[in-house]
Amino acid sequence: MRKPWYSIFYVKSPIAKIGLGILAVLAGIVLVLFLMATENKRMDAQTASWEGRSIEKGASLFIANCASCHGLDGKGLPVVAPALNSRYFFSQRIDDVGFTGSLKQYVKGTIHSGRPSKVSTQWVNIMPTWSNQVGGPLREDQVDQLVDFVLNWEEEAMAQTPEEDPWQFFQDSLSKQLPYSPDEPGYDEKVAEAIAAAEAAGAVGYEIGGVAAEAPTEGEGDAAAGPRAPEDLFASLGCAGCHNINADQTDESKGPVGPNLGNLADHAGSRVDGEDAETYVHQSIVDPGAFVVPGYMNGVMPQNFADQMSEDEIQGLVEWLLSH
Numbered sequence: 001m002r003k004p005w006y007s008i009f010y011v012k013s014p015i016a017k018i019g020l021g022i023l024a025v026l027a028g029i030v031l032v033l034f035l036m037a038t039e040n041k042r043m044d045a046q047t048a049s050w051e052g053r054s055i056e057k058g059a060s061l062f063i064a065n066c067a068s069c070h071g072l073d074g075k076g077l078p079v080v081a082p083a084l085n086s087r088y089f090f091s092q093r094i095d096d097v098g099f100t101g102s103l104k105q106y107v108k109g110t111i112h113s114g115r116p117s118k119v120s121t122q123w124v125n126i127m128p129t130w131s132n133q134v135g136g137p138l139r140e141d142q143v144d145q146l147v148d149f150v151l152n153w154e155e156e157a158m159a160q161t162p163e164e165d166p167w168q169f170f171q172d173s174l175s176k177q178l179p180y181s182p183d184e185p186g187y188d189e190k191v192a193e194a195i196a197a198a199e200a201a202g203a204v205g206y207e208i209g210g211v212a213a214e215a216p217t218e219g220e221g222d223a224a225a226g227p228r229a230p231e232d233l234f235a236s237l238g239c240a241g242c243h244n245i246n247a248d249q250t251d252e253s254k255g256p257v258g259p260n261l262g263n264l265a266d267h268a269g270s271r272v273d274g275e276d277a278e279t280y281v282h283q284s285i286v287d288p289g290a291f292v293v294p295g296y297m298n299g300v301m302p303q304n305f306a307d308q309m310s311e312d313e314i315q316g317l318v319e320w321l322l323s324h
């Protein structure tokens with residue numbers, strides 16, 4: 001009888017059989033080790049990109065909600081809010097206030113709950129409450145993204161000399177302003193730098209030194225993605241930085257920057273003769289100067305929201321504000 005062609009694979013010797021078996025097991029182990037090693041690398045890369053995305057999202061949230069007080073570069077604004085992008089903040093601050101946890105916990109706690117009572121009388125406003133768990137406008141994951149973003153300044157801040165530390169700057173002299181006034185040397189560069197940072201972070205409609213940041217081309221009123229949800233617009237366009245949606249506007253309770261919007265529906269229809277609530281709120285968003293709420297300043301609310309939202313999105317926001 002002829003042997004089949006694959007008989008060349010027959011192994012007769014029992015020793016050779018055992019040897020082959022061991023080889024196969026070893027090869028299996030090597031393969032598993034190799035996969036484990038590459039998987040770790042893959043996971044690391046994924047963690048890094050996940051953290052990077054969190055910082056990126058934090059950056060847009062910061063520009064929309066925090067930059068008006070803390071400055072676009074986090075270096076604070078005289079009389080308005082302290083520097084966070086500061087060597088002192090990263091190396092000394094929590095010791096000085098007697099906080100025993102980590103800086104991360106300190107930053108998270110401050111953003112989450114705000115500082116309802118002023119620690120220092122140096123600032124005109126209080127630090128608002130941000131987490132929606134305690135009545136603020138942001139979700140907890142957004143608070144975490146902001147924490148990541150603020151802590152991301154550590155390397156830059158620790159490279160500052162004591163003289164460069166913007167925090168020190170405030171302590172030395174409140175009259176010495178950062179170069180945010182057009183008369184200061186370095187003002188033009190500062191503005192160009194701030195605009196570049198805003199654009200890199202995808203900011204929309206921020207005016208710095210009278211120059212509007214370019215609107216990014218993607219993500220904005222994206223037809224394919226459909227209109228953005230009103231509550232997201234309220235956070236991402238910075239409305240939440242100036243308006244409290246969870247508090248009522250009364251003679252006793254006023255918003256620190258813009259009117260509280262909790263009870264907007266009660267008075268929106270009677271603000272302007274001949275304008276119903278929808279018309280009035282729509283106009284308040286696209287043309288805030290048309291009617292200035294008594295007790296507030298004209299020109300504070302950005303004038304270019306009509307360019308930043310589609311008509312559908314504005315309509316959605318109007319309905320949401322009136323039904324909230």
Ligand code: HEC
Nearest residue numbers: 065066069081107110111115118119120123125126127146
């Ligand atoms: C209306 C102005 C204002 C806005 C908007 C604002 N802050 Fe503040 N923030 C302050 C003031 C004022 C303080 C100092 C409070 C104090 O010490 O009494 C402060 C303090 C802080 C601190 C602690 C600083 C320290 O050294 O103790 C952090 C962190 C912080 N803010 C982060 C943020 C973030 C993130 C946002 C945006 C979500 C934000 N702030 C929005 C005014 C503001």
Ligand code: HEC
Nearest residue numbers: 237238239242257258259284288291292293296297300301
């Ligand atoms: C930099 C601060 C600031 C930002 C950001 C801001 N507002 Fe305002 N807003 C104000 C001020 C100040 C007023 C009152 C003066 C006025 O009527 O123009 C106001 C008025 C309003 C009113 C009229 C309220 C009333 O009681 O009649 C509405 C509605 C409103 N804003 C909605 C929004 C929405 C929606 C956004 C985001 C798309 C927004 N605002 C962003 C500061 C701001």
